[in-house]
Amino acid sequence: MKLYYAPGACSLAVHIALREVGATFDLVKVDLARHTTETGANFLDISPRGYVPLLELADQSRHTEGAALLQYVADLDPAQVLIGPPGSRRRLAVLQWLTFISTELHKGFSPWLWHKETADSTRQAVKTKLATRLAELDAVLSRSEFLAGDYSVADGYGFTIVNWSNLLGIPLTAYPHLQAWMARVAARPQVQAALRAEGLVS
Ligand SMILES: N[C@@H](CCC(=O)N[C@@H](CS)C(=O)NCC(=O)O)C(=O)O
Numbered sequence: 683m684k685l686y687y688a689p690g691a692c693s694l695a696v697h698i699a700l701r702e703v704g705a706t707f708d709l710v711k712v713d714l715a716r717h718t719t720e721t722g723a724n725f726l727d728i729s730p731r732g733y734v735p736l737l738e739l740a741d742q743s744r745h746t747e748g749a750a751l752l753q754y755v756a757d758l759d760p761a762q763v764l765i766g767p768p769g770s771r772r773r774l775a776v777l778q779w780l781t782f783i784s785t786e787l788h789k790g791f792s793p794w795l796w797h798k799e800t801a802d803s804t805r806q807a808v809k810t811k812l813a814t815r816l817a818e819l820d821a822v823l824s825r826s827e828f829l830a831g832d833y834s835v836a837d838g839y840g841f842t843i844v845n846w847s848n849l850l851g852i853p854l855t856a857y858p859h860l861q862a863w864m865a866r867v868a869a870r871p872q873v874q875a876a877l878r879a880e881g882l883v884s
Contacts, residue, residue, distance in 0.1 A: 683707040686736040689880040693735035695839035696751045701872035703759035749780040752835040764835045779829045779836035787843045820857035841867040
């Protein structure tokens with residue numbers, strides 16, 4: 683498998699999951715601004731939508747959409763229960779969190795990160811909405827170590843997105859349980875390995 687990624691982008695969640703399941707994969711770094719890969723290829727030829735994560739499977743088929751990729755990767759090692767068996771309450775809970783993170787958090791943060799021309803009024807509205815989402819996460823994490831009981835692919839995804847608050851200067855001090863969860867996820871060996879491989883920690 684081959685994961686096309688940009689350091690610290692949402693592709694980090696898939697990167698973490700690949701390491702958690704012990705998959706064999708190569709990383710290909712993408713310059714999202716220039717639409718080029720580290721090997722000099724035009725990324726738009728590989729992925730017409732121009733975004734990461736993109737996962738290339740052994741049969742060379744190419745796939746996008748982080749939340750779907752996380753389900754696929756988690757299912758590579760069902761024994762780890764990073765998502766749970768089809769039809770289980772565990773899977774339903776993880777899928778709910780994946781969808782929540784994708785639609786309520788990821789795409790809330792995105793305009794700030796990737797579109798610098800975003801108007802201040804939009805920025806403020808998004809910030810207000812995000813604050814309610816972060817407060818909800820904080821409340822959930824005051825009752826549970828991870829989002830859906832034990833660690834799941836949703837935690838790696840949530841960690842990846844909430845981590846952007848550092849880049850955007852959104853303090854997490856009002857959310858102590860969320861901060862503790864960020865530290866718990868960050869401390870996982872495979873999360874550290876992924877962060878190191880992307881050059882985000884030394
Ligand atoms: N719908 C995609 C969106 C992925 C996405 O937003 N990727 C960002 C990085 S976090 C990106 O590559 N943006 C560059 C661009 O859209 O040109 C998903 O959920 O995986």
